[in-house]
Amino acid sequence: SRKLSNITSNFTFMFPAPCKCARSVQESTSTLMAARAFAKAGYSDFAWEALDSLFSTQAPNGFLPRWRYSPPSKYNNSANYSYYVNGTTIPNWPLFGPKLSARYMPANTTLAHRIGMKHSGRISAIPLHATAVLEIFYQSNQTDKDLSALQRNFDRIFMYHYFLHEIVMRGCSENIHNDHGTSAPCYNVIHPWETLLEMSSDLWEFALDDLQHIIAAKGWMVGFNVPMQVKDAFDYPREENVYNSALYLLQCIANATSECQLSHFGVHRHDSECEDFIISRCPFALLDVGYAAALSRSDTDLLEMSKILIEKHGDKQTIDKSKSLTSKTGQLLKWKAQSDRILSQDLWSSNHQTFLSTSLVFQAEENETFASNTTKALVTPVANNFMACWGVNQHDTAKIGAMSFHMLQNEGQFSFDCGSFPLWSMGSCNKYAKDCYWDDNRYRRIVHPVMNYLVSRGMADNNNAGISHYLSQATLNLVCGTPNEDPTNGTTCATNNITFQSAYDGALGLPMGLSDCDSTYTESAAVVYNLIVPDKPFHYSPAPPIRSSWVIFLVTVELVVAFSIGVTCLLFSLNLMRRLKYNTEGDNLVRELNSGDISDIFDTDIAYFSAAESVASDADSGPVADGSSSSLSGDDRHDHSWSGPSPFRAFSRRDENTDC
Numbered sequence: 130s131r132k133l134s135n136i137t138s139n140f141t142f143m144f145p146a147p148c149k150c151a152r153s154v155q156e157s158t159s160t161l162m163a164a165r166a167f168a169k170a171g172y173s174d175f176a177w178e179a180l181d182s183l184f185s186t187q188a189p190n191g192f193l194p195r196w197r198y199s200p201p202s203k204y205n206n207s208a209n210y211s212y213y214v215n216g217t218t219i220p221n222w223p224l225f226g227p228k229l230s231a232r233y234m235p236a237n238t239t240l241a242h243r244i245g246m247k248h249s250g251r252i253s254a255i256p257l258h259a260t261a262v263l264e265i266f267y268q269s270n271q272t273d274k275d276l277s278a279l280q281r282n283f284d285r286i287f288m289y290h291y292f293l294h295e296i297v298m299r300g301c302s303e304n305i306h307n308d309h310g311t312s313a314p315c316y317n318v319i320h321p322w323e324t325l326l327e328m329s330s331d332l333w334e335f336a337l338d339d340l341q342h343i344i345a346a347k348g349w350m351v352g353f354n355v356p357m358q359v360k361d362a363f364d365y366p367r368e369e370n371v372y373n374s375a376l377y378l379l380q381c382i383a384n385a386t387s388e389c390q391l392s393h394f395g396v397h398r399h400d401s402e403c404e405d406f407i408i409s410r411c412p413f414a415l416l417d418v419g420y421a422a423a424l425s426r427s428d429t430d431l432l433e434m435s436k437i438l439i440e441k442h443g444d445k446q447t448i449d450k451s452k453s454l455t456s457k458t459g460q461l462l463k464w465k466a467q468s469d470r471i472l473s474q475d476l477w478s479s480n481h482q483t484f485l486s487t488s489l490v491f492q493a494e495e496n497e498t499f500a501s502n503t504t505k506a507l508v509t510p511v512a513n514n515f516m517a518c519w520g521v522n523q524h525d526t527a528k529i530g531a532m533s534f535h536m537l538q539n540e541g542q543f544s545f546d547c548g549s550f551p552l553w554s555m556g557s558c559n560k561y562a563k564d565c566y567w568d569d570n571r572y573r574r575i576v577h578p579v580m581n582y583l584v585s586r587g588m589a590d591n592n593n594a595g596i597s598h599y600l601s602q603a604t605l606n607l608v609c610g611t612p613n614e615d616p617t618n619g620t621t622c623a624t625n626n627i628t629f630q631s632a633y634d635g636a637l638g639l640p641m642g643l644s645d646c647d648s649t650y651t652e653s654a655a656v657v658y659n660l661i662v663p664d665k666p667f668h669y670s671p672a673p674p675i676r677s678s679w680v681i682f683l684v685t686v687e688l689v690v691a692f693s694i695g696v697t698c699l700l701f702s703l704n705l706m707r708r709l710k711y712n713t714e715g716d717n718l719v720r721e722l723n724s725g726d727i728s729d730i731f732d733t734d735i736a737y738f739s740a741a742e743s744v745a746s747d748a749d750s751g752p753v754a755d756g757s758s759s760s761l762s763g764d765d766r767h768d769h770s771w772s773g774p775s776p777f778r779a780f781s782r783r784d785e786n787t788d789c
Contacts, residue, residue: 142182143175148631149649150216155183155197157254158325161261162579162655165268169662173269177278180262184285185241186248188233190400191292194248195255195323198222212353217646218362220322224376225250226383232403233386251382251407252322255420256293259286259427263434267667276441283434287457290431293317293424294464296400301416301467301475314489314501315475316414317421319407320378325419325513325580327364327632328372329572331555332509336488337374340413343493344370344377351376363575363632363641381411412491412499418476418484419513422520422587425468429520432461437669472521473528478506482531483543484517485509510535510543510556512580518587529591536596548574548636550607551600552581576635578604578656601660607633608657629653 145163147156164176212224235241262282269275300313389403489501538544547558555573581604589597630640631650
């Protein structure tokens with residue numbers, strides 16, 4: 130947990146920074162991974178606060194950006210407003226346009242808007258949020274405060290899923306048309322930075338090829354000098370035009386969102402029309418496997434969250450909330466069916482027996498606009514294809530089996546057992562076997578701990594425990610600096626004094642990045658913690674709802690019972706004290722009998738008994754004669770014979786049976 134200390138503060142929340150050198154930035158995936166680790170370590174309050182900070186820039190239409198930037202402070206003042214965060218490859222907010230569209234900004238009434246918080250424009254966050262929130266709740270103590278946080282985040286994530294399913298991906302539903310009357314295209318990302326793929330991947334050379342020709346025809350050039358720390362980074366593409374294409378898309382998207390904010394012939398554009406407007410001006414869109422898998426898994430976990438909250442709102446006082454949740458559950462079931470179909474049908478290639486992302490194919494139209502009604506599969510062996518295991522249906526064992534086969538093969542187009550440590554960013558081992566150790570091909574050997582973690586979890590959820598354990602163990606060995614054949618645990622990592630890198634060389638086991646940011650990566654630290662520390666059982670048992678009238682009745686009964694117990698205890702104590710007093714007197718008498726002259730002690734008592742007997746005899750025989758006495762002298766008492774039961778025997782018997 131010491132390594133998860135990249136925490137900084139804005140005006141209202143604490144949040145984990147992506148690395149030591151980017152204290153003014155909050156990135157979505159690293160925040161979710163760190164928040165999960167916080168909850169496992171017993172700091173669920175920190176986890177919920179980090180999520181509150183992450184959602185502070187959510188737009189009214191549900192959109193959620195990938196990066197969020199703190200308002201001006203000593204770490205991010207006006208002098209530091211460069212296109213990249215100083216000393217890192219992390220983009221800074223000016224790179225996403227000088228003026229962001231209000232459609233994708235926080236509402237005017239929010240604190241984030243009032244304090245001038247910035248974010249990454251239309252570049253959306255990878256939708257891992259519902260999974261992270263549900264698991265944070267499972268790892269917490271599940272108090273009322275945790276339930277309230279679950280409810281708060283459920284509403285936020287539902288809005289984000291609405292934006293993705295109903296606005297961005299509306300073309301993935303059947304019988305949906307755009308404003309031109311043609312079928313709306315099916316895609317989920319409009320920029321490479323919305324995926325888990327690094328820019329050096331071969332996939333981008335293929336996916337951005339058409340766009341590069343359009344940029345060349347326009348004569349567009351980058352308007353600033355890209356810093357050397359970006360060009361020297363391990364994930365900078367071999368072809369500079371690939372990276373320039375990503376920068377062109379940022380500028381184009383910013384201009385399109387600003388233009389779409391204006392009314393069209395006096396009619397306010399709908400959000401879905403703005404999405405159509407963006408891709409008609411910026412001809413790039415992808416149906417990405419990793420993004421689709423994250424959304425599918427989140428749809429499932431959002432359904433589970435709704436079940437928990439419906440059970441919570443079972444009483445009459447919250448019946449309206451329960452009805453609202455029930456109606457949302459129907460919407461979630463529809464979205465989940467759509468996500469399952471996209472993964473199992475649209476992104477599965479029967480010919481190659483693997484999952485493949487698809488790209489829209491655009492044609493130029495009049496007024497420098499573009500349209501698309503066809504797609505092409507990106508037949509590229511990338512590790513991102515294995516992300517489908519994270520979201521695929523658990524009953525689809527054939528597809529999971531095929532992906533497992535690719536992971537364990539060292540020959541073939543989609544083989545991935547290429548070196549010492551999995552999971553390489555690029556596969557096809559035998560094709561690059563001769564030169565895989567050359568510096569020109571280092572980008573193929575990139576291993577991201579977060580990718581390994583997600584794929585490992587996906588394999589475990591699909592009943593493939595062997596590969597899941599293999600990936601988890603290999604990731605720990607890689608990060609902790611031990612050979613892949615050795616078992617690694619938290620103790621080994623601690624004694625090796627390791628650093629948490631953004632990426633590693635899968636052949637040599639060495640760090641890929643050299644900067645301070647690369648060696649203090651919060652995301653990797655959170656992955657290691659989540660791998661080493663076991664999870665609590667993913668289970669929630671709600672208490673049965675109690676009506677307020679029953680609460681009053683139960684409290685009244687408890688008070689009556691408590692009062693009765695108190696009175697009973699008082700009477701019992703008084704009776705016990707009386708008995709103790711009686712028993713003490715009897716015990717003193719026995720001790721005196723055992724230690725003294727019995728006849729002297731009992732003279733008075735015997736005289737009493739004798740006198741009583743004499744009186745009784747005289748009463749039976751008549752009046753006493755004149756001059757006679759009814760009392761006995763001392764000598765007479767000694768000679769008098771006692772015919773009744775002996776009082777001494779009774780005392781003696783008592784003394785023998787006593788416990789004291």
